Amino acid sequence: MFNDIKGQAQAIRILQKEIATSSISGAYLFTGPAGVGKTLTALTFAKALNCKKEKMDSCDECSSCQKIEHRNHPDVRIIAPENDSIKIEQIRNLKRESSYKLYEGRKKVWIIEQADKFGLAAANSILKILEEPPPQTVLILISQIKEGLLPTILSRCEVIRFFPLPLQEIEKIIAQQLPQGSNKIHILAKLARGRVEEALHLIKEENTLKIREELLNALRRNMNLEEMFKLAAQWANYKGKELQRFLDMILFWFRDILILGQGGKEWLINYDKVEELAREKDKYSTEEIKRIMETIEKARYYLKSNVSQKLVLESLWLNLKEENLRKPNLTG
């Protein structure tokens, strides 16, 4: 139900109004940061358009809603990049289906995740679909980066924006899941940075705060090359999202040092470490911090390609510590 989606009232209001006034677009772009409910909203919209009980919302109980929930409704398709790009064959399959009648629903809904990852041929093919939309079909493109789409595609979509949730909303969600009065609520909400999905993960992953401690310890310490390589090898055990999260944690740390340097104490993520941040701040120039943040971003980029994870982490660590080591007056 639309009510289950947190913090996206504006997007939902638009969609529900369009259902109510039968003015549903042929194509949408849902855009906004990761983990704030874009796919959930697309699925709920698909349910509402096909629900057997409700007109403006999903009931989550009828056979149609259930099939969409379990991703086996014949008229609702979700596609995502295969090997990092959306292939022409995937679009061809959709096209072929568009010539069939509706199986059981009122609207066909095609949801395309990471729509900024169209291969060129696939992009052209989707453009043709947008130019001559198949009847009774709603196309929902989902992307974090609106600019990643061809302008010709963008101009044919109704853009629906999704936003990070306010801190208080995230705190409420976290508070529901933790023992009453837990002292972790605020810091976990800060680390989630407005993303519900991330908040829910951070609650489950009890290690989050422990990992942060280990990381900060490592950053504090002076170490020789051998120790650095050993640490990089340890980090190389992190996989996928966990690794991204780990890099986020390093990035947030330096971001906080930078922000503190500019007097933005109230914007800190690691607000509970303000004294340590203040000490760190004096060790770096603004330029150095910016360079470190670039290095982290670069590492993140390389880790998405096929470069050896261990190699990237070793190089990242050396870079981080190089800034650090150049200052001989530093002690651990």
Ligand SMILES: [Zn+2]
């Ligand atoms: Zn239903």
